[in-house]
Amino acid sequence: MIVEIIAVGLVVSAFLAVYLDEAVYSVASLAVTLALTAILYSLNDSSFAAVFQFFISTGTLAVLFLSGETLTEKQAGEKTLRKLSFGLAVGLVLSIPSLVISFPIPSIKSSVPPFPEVLWGLRGVDVVLQGLVMLTVALGIAIVLKDRRRSQID
Amino acid sequence: MINYIVLSLTLMAIGIYGLLTRSSLLKVLVSIELVATAASMNFVLLASATDRALGEAFLILAFSTDTCVTGIALALLVVAAKRYGTSDIRKLAQIGIGEIVKEKKEDGQEDAVINA
Numbered sequence: 268m269i270v271e272i273i274a275v276g277l278v279v280s281a282f283l284a285v286y287l288d289e290a291v292y293s294v295a296s297l298a299v300t301l302a303l304t305a306i307l308y309s310l311n312d313s314s315f316a317a318v319f320q321f322f323i324s325t326g327t328l329a330v331l332f333l334s335g336e337t338l339t340e341k342q343a344g345e346k347t348l349r350k351l352s353f354g355l356a357v358g359l360v361l362s363i364p365s366l367v368i369s370f371p372i373p374s375i376k377s378s379v380p381p382f383p384e385v386l387w388g389l390r391g392v393d394v395v396l397q398g399l400v401m402l403t404v405a406l407g408i409a410i411v412l413k414d415r416r417r418s419q420i421d
Numbered sequence: 422m423i424n425y426i427v428l429s430l431t432l433m434a435i436g437i438y439g440l441l442t443r444s445s446l447l448k449v450l451v452s453i454e455l456v457a458t459a460a461s462m463n464f465v466l467l468a469s470a471t472d473r474a475l476g477e478a479f480l481i482l483a484f485s486t487d488t489c490v491t492g493i494a495l496a497l498l499v500v501a502a503k504r505y506g507t508s509d510i511r512k513l514a515q516i517g518i519g520e521i522v523k524e525k526k527e528d529g530q531e532d533a534v535i536n537a
Contacts, residue, residue, distance in 0.1 A: 315477055403489040
């Protein structure tokens with residue numbers, strides 16, 4: 268029963284994250300979505316994934332909250348309560364298919380390597396991706412510094 | 422028992438709806454996050470259903486690319502908000518087209534001066 272409630276909450280909060288106009292409410296809904304995802308992972312015996320999801324989403328949300336509050340303009344839309352109730356209703360309707368539709372997942376019978384062994388086998392990919400993260404951070408800093416330099420020249 | 426494939430499909434559909442309809446750069450970023458979450462949910466929950474650790478390991482690697490996407494989008498958001506005072510992608514597109522037209526006009530004038 269608890270998994271079903273989490274699934275409904277996941278879909279409703281995801282829809283609200285996209286639907287609400289105010290950036291802070293939108294990011295708060297995304298925070299609920301990511302927290303419920305982490306709980307869903309932990310209920311499915313994927314504790315490593317749950318912990319990683321929780322920590323990574325905490326960092327992402329902190330940055331999104333700050334940028335949402337400081338960098339985006341306030342939109343004068345409809346009344347938030349009305350939008351919230353409409354979003355809740357649509358989210359509830361959207362969550363019905365995942366509760367009603369069911370089809371079996373084929374089971375794969377093979378030798379199952381443990382999680383650390385699998386992760387160690389993928390260390391080459393991990394190194395490449397970590398390098399990609401560093402390059403991206405460098406690119407982001409370069410974009411901001413270039414813009415600052417251009418504004419100083421102007 | 423819920424169907425995780427349908428659940429992740431629903432999340433992905435909501436993310437794509439956000440990508441198609443929202444014009445704020447922050448909302449686009451939120452929609453991208455939702456699509457990425459839906460994709461990684463398939464890895465983890467199907468891996469859990471079939472007793473395989475590979476999906477969980479892939480999720481941890483997928484976080485790296487997810488972080489890259491967030492970093493680039495946030496850098497774009499900061500630059501757009503500081504330089505143009507807006508984070509609306511439609512307005513930014515109009516500004517971009519306007520700047521290209523302006524540059525072309527300036528180039529045309531320079532060519533005319535050179536020809537004369």
